[in-house]
Amino acid sequence: MVGEKKGTEQQDLIRLENLVKIYGSGAVRVKGLKGINLTIKRGEFAAIMGHSGSGKSTLMNIMGCLDRPTEGHYYLDGTDMAELSSDQLSAVRNLKIGFVFQSFNLISRTSALKNVELPMVYARIPRQKREARARELLERVGLEARITHMPNELSGGQRQRVAIARALANEPPLILADEPTGNLDTAASVEIMELFSRIHQAGATVVVVTHEENIAAFTQRIIRFSDGQIISDERKVPVCF
Numbered sequence: 001m002v003g004e005k006k007g008t009e010q011q012d013l014i015r016l017e018n019l020v021k022i023y024g025s026g027a028v029r030v031k032g033l034k035g036i037n038l039t040i041k042r043g044e045f046a047a048i049m050g051h052s053g054s055g056k057s058t059l060m061n062i063m064g065c066l067d068r069p070t071e072g073h074y075y076l077d078g079t080d081m082a083e084l085s086s087d088q089l090s091a092v093r094n095l096k097i098g099f100v101f102q103s104f105n106l107i108s109r110t111s112a113l114k115n116v117e118l119p120m121v122y123a124r125i126p127r128q129k130r131e132a133r134a135r136e137l138l139e140r141v142g143l144e145a146r147i148t149h150m151p152n153e154l155s156g157g158q159r160q161r162v163a164i165a166r167a168l169a170n171e172p173p174l175i176l177a178d179e180p181t182g183n184l185d186t187a188a189s190v191e192i193m194e195l196f197s198r199i200h201q202a203g204a205t206v207v208v209v210t211h212e213e214n215i216a217a218f219t220q221r222i223i224r225f226s227d228g229q230i231i232s233d234e235r236k237v238p239v240c241f
């Protein structure tokens with residue numbers, strides 16, 4: 001039967017096959033990814049590391065369905081993303097993926113509550129239900145006292161917690177975070193990583209890009225990039241605090 005998932009395949013939330021990304025054309029072509037093969041199982045907590053320009057964001061944007069590869073295949077939950085229309089990809093982004101950015105990407109002049117409600121508006125969740133869930137999510141990230149605050153009335157760490165609550169809105173199985181602690185001090189960074197650990201423990205698959213070893217230490221697997229290629233991939237015992 002088409003679409004049937006069996007055995008080990010069922011455990012693979014992400015499967016990347018020979019993924020190539022080329023930016024530009026002609027003489028200004030840049031190879032962002034040079035043939036990536038990678039599998040991330042359901043329930044994993046992984047870090048992607050590598051120097052600036054090595055292709056981490058390029059990969060995250062493809063895994064987050066914000067961009068498409070030039071060559072190769074991306075299977076999310078067993079479905080080849082290349083076969084989906086842009087409308088179908090938007091639905092996948094809304095329901096299956098929560099994306100967290102370094103610069104938070106909250107909507108300014110819009111309360112924390114409304115920011116968290118937004119993915120549920122797109123998913124056509126009725127107003128009362130989405131408001132109740134947004135409150136619950138803000139409580140879960142420790143911001144119950146900041147519900148009506150605008151992004152510019154929040155600290156960096158608090159803004160990122162709103163962004164994480166928003167990423168969780170439709171209970172996606174996959175959370176992708178591209179340098180989520182890049183704009184935060186050490187204390188706020190630790191809080192954010194503890195939050196990702198709790199989200200992972202609650203059942204989500206979490207992939208975090210970071211430059212910092214102490215941030216990657218919160219995860220269970222470190223995938224290292226160099227020049228558009230994976231140079232190492234290690235699973236390890238997580239650090240406990």
Ligand SMILES: Nc1ncnc2c1ncn2[C@@H]1O[C@H](COP(=O)(O)OP(=O)(O)OP(=O)(O)O)[C@@H](O)[C@H]1O
Nearest residue numbers: 023024030031032051052053054055056057058059
């Ligand atoms: N939109 C684009 N157009 C052209 N080239 C791009 C584009 N986005 C990225 N690149 C190039 O692709 C390569 C990989 O970039 P990418 O942003 O994935 O790196 P990164 O590992 O995320 O780096 P950083 O740690 O600085 O965020 C770089 O050489 C970059 O210049």
Ligand SMILES: [Mg+2]
Nearest residue numbers: 056057058178
């Ligand atoms: Mg990047």
